[in-house]
């Protein structure tokens with residue numbers, strides 16, 4: 001049986017099966033009148049859609065043209081010049097307001113016309129997101145382009161049968177196709193996706209240590225910058241944070257930025273910092289800042305068990321009185337900072353110590369949040385065998401990782417497909433150290449961030465200005 005499918009060129013249909021009836025149907029030529037009507041209809045539809053999508057620009061152009069035709073070019077040029085002057089003055093006087101109402105819209109129109117619309121067909125065909133079938137071409141529909149200070153957001157209606165995953169798998173190709181730094185795909189509504197493409201990389205160069213704040217906000221400690229230029233704030237109270245990254249990924253910059261942001265609360269007696277430094281490298285430098293410090297396996301096990309005992313004593317006092325903790329001098333928030341936690345949970349040769357440490361960490365991470373005990377742990381290898389309590393950390397940060405599979409191990413299933421390309425972060429410290437992805441509780445979309453770099457000189461200065469009097473080894 002020979003079936004004609006939409007788009008098959010009828011003239012070329014032929015059967016090669018023996019004993020099958022072959023026929024060549026008559027080809028009916030469409031009259032030119034219908035072809036012209038269809039083309040005009042398509043043009044009209046395009047015009048109406050352009051007017052609906054860009055009413056302001058179209059309205060102004062139409063007015064300008066009408067005055068030119070009816071009154072003459074002099075009458076059209078004068079108000080046009082006045083309009084341009086007004087816009088220029090507005091731009092200099094109130095840049096934000098101008099951008100919100102005019103600037104980003106003009107840019108979006110320009111980029112829709114010059115970049116996305118022009119390259120849409122070739123990019124869709126080369127990436128395989130557009131299909132050619134039976135001589136016809138099926139392209140996803142470019143619905144809208146919006147511009148902001150950093151990102152272009154391109155709304156697309158997918159072809160029937162496509163999923164957001166199909167698009168996420170091509171995000172790298174899309175970024176190159178539209179000359180963007182990267183491309184994140186998110187679902188807008190059924191059948192529609194949004195491509196979020198930054199026009200420039202705000203995280204491309206190191207961010208110097210942030211100024212020590214006047215007061216610390218334990219719900220939002222400023223540690224760096226998000227990809228859209230807004231501050232990256234990390235909650236430390238009422239949660240536990242795991243920072244995963246290969247060697248040299250910049251885990252230290254996250255830890256030190258958190259410590260820096262907490263210094264005013266430390267000075268006020270509202271926060272205690274306990275440090276576990278099995279590599280005796282990273283945290284030893286600012287030892288004077290810590291209320292408790294441990295380095296060897298035994299010291300670390302003792303210190304963690306001491307934290308568990310203090311936590312349980314506090315829980316016993318709070319029982320029946322309050323269900324949440326507010327930091328105070330009597331009951332400060334205790335942040336236990338663990339550098340390279342795998343040294344304690346996996347590479348520790350003493351099995352008894354390893355068990356004590358794992359048990360204490362599991363107890364702290366399951367019971368500590370409500371009574372003011374938090375854990376901030378850094379880790380190179382996120383596999384479960386290395387850190388079996390990984391899932392007890394509600395907040396996770398993925399800095400540069402070695403393998404794509406590790407991204408989902410840290411940030412949860414599907415994070416890499418949603419654009420958390422932590423395995424693609426540059427190995428060059430100038431461009432990649434401290435860069436990572438976080439998932440905030442309110443959104444499944446990973447956010448690209450960069451931690452501020454706290455240099456040795458900054459740590460020395462912090463240790464001199466904020467040394468705690470009770471600092472002693474465990």
Ligand SMILES: Nc1ncnc2c1ncn2[C@@H]1O[C@H](COP(=O)(O)OP(=O)(O)OP(=O)(O)O)[C@@H](O)[C@H]1O
Pocket residue numbers: 206207245246247248249250251252253282380429430433434435450451452453454
């Ligand atoms: N946020 C940052 N911005 C710019 N450069 C950074 C940043 N963080 C770290 N670096 C650079 O990268 C180098 C490695 O950083 P760091 O020691 O913090 O990495 P790490 O992840 O702790 O590595 P390891 O696990 O081997 O200790 C630093 O010496 C510094 O030069």
